[in-house]
Amino acid sequence: MTVFMNIINKEIPADIIYEDDICMAFLDVNPSAPTHVLLIPKKPIKKLSDASPDDQAILGHLMVKVGEITRKLGCEDAFRIVINNGKDAQQTVFHLHLHILADRPFHWPPG
Numbered sequence: 001m002t003v004f005m006n007i008i009n010k011e012i013p014a015d016i017i018y019e020d021d022i023c024m025a026f027l028d029v030n031p032s033a034p035t036h037v038l039l040i041p042k043k044p045i046k047k048l049s050d051a052s053p054d055d056q057a058i059l060g061h062l063m064v065k066v067g068e069i070t071r072k073l074g075c076e077d078a079f080r081i082v083i084n085n086g087k088d089a090q091q092t093v094f095h096l097h098l099h100i101l102a103d104r105p106f107h108w109p110p111g
């Protein structure tokens, strides 16, 4: 079980900014930008590449919630979504999560 399941189960604290039956969004404890939110499904999908066709509605739900959450944060016009998939892509918590980063300059290509 990952630390994100502990957050979902309210066993450890987090700054939760959004929650519904399918997903939860909370502040990253070690932010990489002035605004850094993690958006996770409540279903413990280990990584994006493990998602199955059964997870299509969950993944769509997350994508739609990005707009709602960024509007709530006032950063809907400029943000970056990052999903690290796998150890060599710097994934450290093996529970699918979208990083929502905003309020700093971004460069392309990403590092």
Ligand code: AMP
Pocket (backbone or CB within 6 Å): 003, 014, 027, 028, 029, 030, 031, 038, 083, 084, 090, 091, 092, 093, 094
């Ligand atoms: P990743 O490297 O893509 O797996 O991202 C994992 C993210 O989870 C990192 O940005 C961490 O700072 C963040 N993180 C780890 N533990 C916690 C926690 N207890 N509360 C909030 N964010 C966390």
